[in-house]
Amino acid sequence: MTQTADAEVAARELTPLADYLGSALRRLRALPPxxxxxxxxxxxxxxxxxxxxxxFPAFDLASIDGYAARWEDVATAGRGTSVRLNVIGDLSASSWRPVRLTPGTCFSVAAGAPLPGGADVVVPISWTDQGMAAVEIFQPPKRGSGLRRAGDELAAGSTxxxxxxxxxxxxxxxxxxxxxxxxxxxSSPRVVIIATGDELVEVGRGSQPGQVVDANSHALTAAAAEVGALAYRVGICDDDPEGLRALLEDQTLRADLILTTGGTGTGPGDMVRRILSRRDGGRTGPVAFTEVALYPGTTLGFGTVGAEEVPVVCLPGDPGAALIGFEVLARPAIQLLAGAEPVFRPSVRAHLLDTVTSPAGLREFRPAHVAERRGGGYTVQPLHGGPYTLSGLMEANGLVVLGERVTAAAAGSTVDVLLLDRRK
Known part of the structure; x- marks a missing residue:
């Protein structure tokens, strides 16, 4: 069998990502208000x-410091002569007694002060001699300038x-x-993050044979918080069946969503899949582990745990794949629980700056840097992907999406890019 045929067989055995997300996310409902x-x-x-x-504004008010007047009294200013008005009072933002203008008069007003009745213009101080009992006005303002009317920004009854x-x-x-x-x-979803594996050790040291520093639970806690969730890092759980069951049962009491990382494969140490994929009297399972046409990652778990049927998302153990899995499945799940719209990140079409290749039959999410072009549109520079996804994500502000049928995308072609909301 040729390599192309092998890829086609593998692709037929994988669940298309869109189908998988549709079936999983339909099971979630927004939290109560x-x-x-x-x-x-x-x-x-x-x-x-x-x-x-x-x-809003709640009443007619002055938007500048100046003199509130009737426009017909000041319209002739600047035509070779000034206009003189009597200043009959001062108004500040805290003034509350209703007052009214008479012809030939004005009020000295501060920005935010309620307008006197009959006023339809506020003359800037710089256009006057700044008089106190009487004021000389040297320029004619436009009718309605220097003031704001009640509700001219937000009307009562507006959404x-x-x-x-x-x-x-x-x-x-x-x-x-x-x-x-x-x-x-x-409610902001309460998201609990659990890293699993006998090999895991806490941060603050380097990995060595037989030990892997737990990067995932820290990264996923940050990712969940970025979405707006109340994120709780439980930490590391060993590959102990009873310990995992007890931890999950305990966490269902405070979680709206549980994220696990690691143990999603079919190897002898993949305890998460072995425990959560079986029914256990309503205590833990079942969680369905699906081979999805996704790169990097492929295997994702989704279901509920505990008598409360708390949703759980199981992500791969590789840090880059875990973060991509979070973007693809966990982040939309959090958005749905929060009642947020839209559920998925915004996307743009961008011109690719470098040629990239992609595995056949898999939808790849490749880290990238996207930038706006002068004159409109976007360009996108692909970064490290595949087994180097974590280093690519460090610099990325977008993810290039390469479909299952795309094995190569040439420089200059147009691709879809998800925009990452990074505070850089």
């Missing part, structure tokens, strides 16, 4: 649309945020400004 005080709401996902109960959107600092400000003190949000 809860009411949060506004000061605690940042980073959560709205569970329902939020409508402004009051307008401030849609269900599924993440609460940002600007949304917090908009909610507060329109009189909202509480919002209904989805």
């Amino acid at each position: 809860l009411d949060l005080e506004l000061t605690q709401a940042y980073g959560n996902v709205l569970a329902q649309d939020v409508v402004a109960p009051h307008p 401030l945020g849609r269900a599924g959107s993440t609460i940002t600092p600007a949304l917090v400000a908009a909610f507060a400004a329109t009189g909202i003190g509480h919002v209904v949000v989805r």
